[in-house]
Amino acid sequence: MRISRLIPLPALFLLAAVLRADVRCGLPFTDHMVLQRDQPVKVWGDSAPGETVTVEFAGRAKTTAAAPDGRWSVALDPLPASAEPRTLIVHGHNTVTFSDVLVGEVWLCSGQSNMEKPLGPRAGQKPTDDYEAEVRRADEPRLRLFQVPWWAEPKAGVTGLRWVPCTPETVVQTEFSAAAYYFGRELVRALGVPVGLIHSSFGGTQIEAWMPAAAFASDPALRDLIHVHYFAWVKGVQPTELYQSMITPLVPYTLRGFLWYQGESNVMQADGALYTAKQRALIASWRAAWGEPDAPFYYAQLAPFDYSRWDKFAKLLTPEALPLFWAAQAAGLAVPHTGMVVTTDLVRDFHDIHPTDKRDVGLRLARLALADTYGRRDLLAVSPQFAGMRVLGGGRMELTFRDAGAGLASRDGQPLTDFTIAGADRKFVPATAAIAGADRVIVSSPAVAEPAAVRFGWDETAHPNLVNSAGLPAVPFRTDAWPVIAERPRPVAAAPAKAP
Numbered sequence: 001m002r003i004s005r006l007i008p009l010p011a012l013f014l015l016a017a018v019l020r021a022d023v024r025c026g027l028p029f030t031d032h033m034v035l036q037r038d039q040p041v042k043v044w045g046d047s048a049p050g051e052t053v054t055v056e057f058a059g060r061a062k063t064t065a066a067a068p069d070g071r072w073s074v075a076l077d078p079l080p081a082s083a084e085p086r087t088l089i090v091h092g093h094n095t096v097t098f099s100d101v102l103v104g105e106v107w108l109c110s111g112q113s114n115m116e117k118p119l120g121p122r123a124g125q126k127p128t129d130d131y132e133a134e135v136r137r138a139d140e141p142r143l144r145l146f147q148v149p150w151w152a153e154p155k156a157g158v159t160g161l162r163w164v165p166c167t168p169e170t171v172v173q174t175e176f177s178a179a180a181y182y183f184g185r186e187l188v189r190a191l192g193v194p195v196g197l198i199h200s201s202f203g204g205t206q207i208e209a210w211m212p213a214a215a216f217a218s219d220p221a222l223r224d225l226i227h228v229h230y231f232a233w234v235k236g237v238q239p240t241e242l243y244q245s246m247i248t249p250l251v252p253y254t255l256r257g258f259l260w261y262q263g264e265s266n267v268m269q270a271d272g273a274l275y276t277a278k279q280r281a282l283i284a285s286w287r288a289a290w291g292e293p294d295a296p297f298y299y300a301q302l303a304p305f306d307y308s309r310w311d312k313f314a315k316l317l318t319p320e321a322l323p324l325f326w327a328a329q330a331a332g333l334a335v336p337h338t339g340m341v342v343t344t345d346l347v348r349d350f351h352d353i354h355p356t357d358k359r360d361v362g363l364r365l366a367r368l369a370l371a372d373t374y375g376r377r378d379l380l381a382v383s384p385q386f387a388g389m390r391v392l393g394g395g396r397m398e399l400t401f402r403d404a405g406a407g408l409a410s411r412d413g414q415p416l417t418d419f420t421i422a423g424a425d426r427k428f429v430p431a432t433a434a435i436a437g438a439d440r441v442i443v444s445s446p447a448v449a450e451p452a453a454v455r456f457g458w459d460e461t462a463h464p465n466l467v468n469s470a471g472l473p474a475v476p477f478r479t480d481a482w483p484v485i486a487e488r489p490r491p492v493a494a495a496p497a498k499a500p
Helices: 009-020 131-136 168-173 178-191 213-217 223-227 241-250 272-290 321-334 359-373
Strands: 034-036 041-046 052-057 060-065 071-076 082-091 095-111 140-147 163-166 195-201 257-261 297-300 338-341 385-393 396-402 419-422 432-435 440-444 453-456
Touching: 034 195, 041 052, 041 082, 052 071, 060 071, 095 140, 095 178, 095 241, 131 168, 140 178, 163 168, 163 178, 178 195, 178 257, 178 359, 195 241, 213 223, 213 272, 241 272, 257 272, 257 359, 272 297, 272 321, 297 359, 321 338, 338 359, 396 453, 419 440
Parallel strands: 034 095, 095 195, 095 257, 140 195, 257 297, 297 338
Antiparallel strands: 041 071, 052 060, 052 082, 082 095, 140 163, 385 396, 396 440, 419 453, 432 440
């Protein structure tokens, strides 16, 4: 067995530095990297205790002395964006040189398999849409990619632990996230500056694996969950473990913000009730780790999928388990400086948990960043969301939406779909829905004389067509707070028949 399987990568890094007494920089520092513009740039590493270390870049220099444990760090003064390849030099007992360094925007992209899904093919999954042509077009030298392999250990034959310029070859070799790639490419085109993407995802993992211990301790509802193991047969994916192995080595590499696409594994645990608190704790802990309390955090709402048809999950789900989870994700928008993209319109196969349209996911995430982070006020980047309701009489209910832009519309020009309505008996029936004004929809059904509640997109395979003027699909919602069952009981095994 290789020693790196026995000792975590950060520990190996520290041990090697002490034994050689050489100056070494943190994990993300390699040739071809992108440094974050307009912020103090943190550079750190290890050397002999007390050693004087100087970092030089772009005509500027900072000097420090290593602490007794050999750790050192400096913060370079903020730098403007630059696509000019330059060299970052670290002097100590030895000299470390990093070439072809650019300055621009840096984002960390994380989650499970839908963030991990590469631009090219992957065994067991359908390839992303039009991937062959997209790979051929993936020649953008201002876009730089850093792929963190599972457990921060390179896989044989796969480029890892170094920055690479985005080319058709590297985007395939790194198996880089398709959603992240489209996000970064759009930022390069829209901002005209270099963009660096750090991708650190692991398919099939729950949010608990990406949370540090402090995140669990921050909320009484989460404290005991740090001891609950899921998929116990898989090493390295229990609570806190992926944070330690795939996030901690990246801290505090200076960056702008975070992208997050995760949740399928939590849905499978019927986890809608607690997911909002878990995501809120994760966001706070990541921001605290980087010392950026307002760092933007943008995430994708899960795509429709027929979870209730699968009996292999630990819990048997109803068609409402996913809508409950959607509601939990939407509730996360209460955290400042967050944004969510809706994906109900991006699925063609409700039996494929890895939808192949990752281009629109990435472009919608980029649209959020351009509008909210980079100040493009001309862009409508958020989906229409339920804002209020009133009973009009005659069995009609009026719904009001915010973020309608220039006006609500039907994506396909057909009557609005996926609305249901109920009276006090709580029996929902399909409803007729029609746009009435820029931000209002009137809902009714001849079967409900006195409506009490409306639901929209409240099914795991919902594919509604209500959009705003930017073509962004409305967020699924319900106006009621009636109990909803997310989990079906497992059938009790029949007792074996007695021998005659």
